[in-house]
Amino acid sequence: MTVFALPAQPAFPDPAHADEDGLLAVGGDLAPHRLLMAYAQGIFPWYNENSPILWWSPDPRLVLEPARIHVPKRLDRILRQGRFRFTLDTAFEQVITGCAETPRCGAHGTWIVPEMLAAYCRLHDLGFAHSIEVWSGAALVGGLYGVAMGGVFFGESMFYREPDASKAGLVTLMRALTGAGFVLFDCQQTTAHMLRFGGFEMPRDEFLFRLERALKLRTPCGPWRLRDGALIGRDPE
Numbered sequence: 264m265t266v267f268a269l270p271a272q273p274a275f276p277d278p279a280h281a282d283e284d285g286l287l288a289v290g291g292d293l294a295p296h297r298l299l300m301a302y303a304q305g306i307f308p309w310y311n312e313n314s315p316i317l318w319w320s321p322d323p324r325l326v327l328e329p330a331r332i333h334v335p336k337r338l339d340r341i342l343r344q345g346r347f348r349f350t351l352d353t354a355f356e357q358v359i360t361g362c363a364e365t366p367r368c369g370a371h372g373t374w375i376v377p378e379m380l381a382a383y384c385r386l387h388d389l390g391f392a393h394s395i396e397v398w399s400g401a402a403l404v405g406g407l408y409g410v411a412m413g414g415v416f417f418g419e420s421m422f423y424r425e426p427d428a429s430k431a432g433l434v435t436l437m438r439a440l441t442g443a444g445f446v447l448f449d450c451q452q453t454t455a456h457m458l459r460f461g462g463f464e465m466p467r468d469e470f471l472f473r474l475e476r477a478l479k480l481r482t483p484c485g486p487w488r489l490r491d492g493a494l495i496g497r498d499p500e
Contacts, residue, residue: 278305278320278467285321292316293382295389302410302417303478305471307451312376322467325450325457329416329440333461338430347405347428348398349435351487351494355387356380358394358406362420375420383419386410390485390497395439397423397432405429407436414480416440417449433460439494447477 281287287306291297293316301307301318310317334342341347363375386392391412397405405428407421416436423429437448450457453464465473483496 275301275304275306275318278471281320281322281467285319286317287320288318289315291318293378295382295385295391298382298386298410299391299412302412302415303474305467305474307417307419308379309374309451310376311374319451320467321452323453323464324467324470325453325462325464326470326473327437327448327450327457327460327462329437329445329448331461332434332437333459334434335459338427338434341427342431342434346399347431349432349489350396350398351439351489352387352393352485354396354403354406355392355394355408356384357403358396358408358422359383359420361403361406361422361424362408365420365422383408383410387485393485393487395432395436395489397428397435399425399428405432407432411445411482411485413478414444414446414482415449415474415477416445416447418451430460435489435492438492439489442492443494443496444480444482446480447473449474 276288278287293308306318306320308316309319359375359380363380383392392408392410394406394408396403404425405421405423407418407429409416409418421429421433440448450462483494485496488495
């Protein structure tokens, strides 16, 4: 398979041209319009400080349906006990920085390089990238961030500094996304961790079909807030 070098304008080849590992293209930039175009086509960036920007569209694709998330009994008990406090979009840069300290599965060193951190902070300022923060008292002990478009949340990374914090954040976010009308959570890569929460693989063609439909849904725009477990945002224009 050919790995394409991206032109200066925000364009991508057909995801069907990705190699067997899912690598589709090399180069380009992390400008907001290019990132949003990539996500809308089922493509995401993942690279480290020693490589150019790499763009991926794996086959199969691991996804979660927010309304069908599996919550282990022990974790559900922790949530009901109120051990953690949760917020949305109040400490985005702190969350992505925490994620940068946690190597992604299969990565050597951090993949959230400074230009990646800056790019997603820009998307956050534009209302597309979001974070859930998990607090113990005044301390940030976990979190998760990703990109939301239509009825899809593209999960990027999570971290924890206290056991169960990121898991509790994931479940709380899923419940909030369900109430707000989101139908798909893109896990990007298959991991045992996400499989335990009900993630399942689907062929890339099916994922792209469902993605196209889900992008047409109208869901709350950012910034988001969490009120009694419900996701509150600006109504789309």
